[in-house]
Amino acid sequence: MNEHTKTSNRRLERRIPAGTAATIRLQGGVTIAAECTELGVGGMTLRADYVPKEEEVLDVEVASPSSGITRPPLRAMLEVRRCHRVEDGVYEIGGAIVRVVE
Numbered sequence: 001m002n003e004h005t006k007t008s009n010r011r012l013e014r015r016i017p018a019g020t021a022a023t024i025r026l027q028g029g030v031t032i033a034a035e036c037t038e039l040g041v042g043g044m045t046l047r048a049d050y051v052p053k054e055e056e057v058l059d060v061e062v063a064s065p066s067s068g069i070t071r072p073p074l075r076a077m078l079e080v081r082r083c084h085r086v087e088d089g090v091y092e093i094g095g096a097i098v099r100v101v102e
Helices: none
Strands: 015-025 031-040 043-048 057-062 074-087 090-101
Touching (some): 015 043, 043 057, 043 074, 057 090
Antiparallel strands (some): 015 031, 015 057, 031 043, 043 090, 057 074, 074 090
16 A cells, blocks of 8 residues: 555655755746755755745756756746744745656
8 A cells, every 4th residue: 555645745755965056936036045955856855035835836946066967957846845944034945846847
């Protein structure tokens, strides 16, 4: 029996520590600087000074790591699953990638 359900917030996929620059693009052209701290097949974790709504879908662009092969940034739509404050003005946003934008 598969315990992974759509309503579950548990991550079953492996996440890789990233530590790369990211940008959150909001409606109206507003951009928010962020850091992608983890990236995986099914989702990512960001740190930013933005507090999204639960299940809000964010347009996120993650830069390529500075070491290694130069690649274009990853742009994805991220459905927010969790958000909590990690320090004054900084929030950790975890979510599921619902679509990769080409």
